[in-house]
Amino acid sequence: MEHGFNQFIPEELNNHLKEEAYSELCEIGEINQMQIELENKINRRIRRIHSHMRQCGTCLSEQMKAGILMELPEYWQMRHQTGGGRYPKLHYQVN
Numbered sequence: 001m002e003h004g005f006n007q008f009i010p011e012e013l014n015n016h017l018k019e020e021a022y023s024e025l026c027e028i029g030e031i032n033q034m035q036i037e038l039e040n041k042i043n044r045r046i047r048r049i050h051s052h053m054r055q056c057g058t059c060l061s062e063q064m065k066a067g068i069l070m071e072l073p074e075y076w077q078m079r080h081q082t083g084g085g086r087y088p089k090l091h092y093q094v095n
Contacts, residue, residue, distance in 0.1 A: 063069040
């Protein structure tokens with residue numbers, strides 16, 4: 001079974017495109033595969049950086065100095081100030 005718009009293209013035109021554009025279509029497929037591999041590499045490196053920044057004391061301190069992160073007491077106060085209060089325990093939420 002063929003996918004996409006091939007069902008709407010006359011068979012003669014479909015065969016002509018296969019003959020004339022086959023190498024270009026193959027190259028597009030290869031480029032697409034390389035793009036996927038690069039995206040995966042980028043995502044792995046970003047995850048490593050984020051993991052480091054969450055565990056490294058130096059990075060955490062610098063983030064707090066820059067105002068990117070806040071200290072835990074401030075975070076818990078913020079939750080109470082916005083009306084969050086104490087969240088119910090899981091066994092109280094069961095119907």
